[in-house]
Amino acid sequence: MSEMSAMDRKIIQNLAETLSRQVKHFNRTEAECLIRLFNGRFGDQNDRKTGHGLDRGKFRNILHNTFGMTDDMIMDRVFRAFDKDNDSYISVKEWIEGLAVFLRGTLDEKIKYSFNVYDLNGDGYISREEMFHMLKDSLIRQPTEEDPDEGVKDLVEIALKKMDHDHDGRLSYTDFETAVREENLLLEAFGPCLPDAKRICAFEQQAFQNPPEH
Known part of the structure; x- marks a missing residue:
């Protein structure tokens, strides 16, 4: 050597x-x-x-x-x-x-990590627009759909309904954390960011x- x-x-x-x-x-x-x-x-x-x-x-x-x-x-x-x-x-x-x-x-560390991944502009919130961008990328398009974006918009609304605890139309870290603790599968709600x-x-x-x- x-x-x-x-x-x-x-x-x-x-x-x-x-x-x-x-x-x-x-x-x-x-x-x-x-x-x-x-x-x-x-x-x-x-x-x-x-x-x-x-x-x-x-x-x-x-x-x-x-x-x-x-x-x-x-x-x-x-x-x-x-x-x-x-x-x-x-x-x-x-x-x-x-x-x-x-x-x-740990779950705590993964929640922080996923939130940072999804908060595209780093302002501390996951907005409707950010959800739309991420979900639009991850969805398989159906050729028969009139307006594929409509399906994505529906998904964003479903996500907000489930996760936006303070009802301000966007997800704060607290919203995200609360939702994931209630339902761990929501950790990667907006796209696979963990192996x-x-x-x-x-x-x-x-x-x-x-x-x-x-």
Whole structure:
């Protein structure tokens, strides 16, 4: 083993130690596996020189190929939810923090995450317009429909009726949280923004099957 890779290993171990203390849900070995995955399979030499991390395109590929996501708008919002500092790259810390919620988040954490994904303009509310945009993307069009948008509008009204507890025509965080606690299936009411259990299991098996030796 060259000096460089021994040094790299030490750096990765230290980083894993730090991140596993800061981020809930992953122990040190798991954090180290995720750092290796980030550097290895998803990164390349250029990324490491620039030190940026995963760009939107690479991250979308992961969401699509690994987690089965297909909706462009939702994938873009998931990228923004992971990219906490808005620098258009996902750093290794953002990767591990994001995956902690994505793979193993508590209901509380998942509610916060989904709300952020669906609040397209970041104003703290999910408006009728935002619901319309997201649902319009996720619905399969019936060729026989006169005006397919009418069906989407009906769905928005149904969602509001079920979730808008203070009846102000939009969903606040409290509305969303209350509705999801009453009916967990509403967590992804406006589009699939979390991976299903089968994909989580496959990803974890692949990521954690060869833990690094210490």
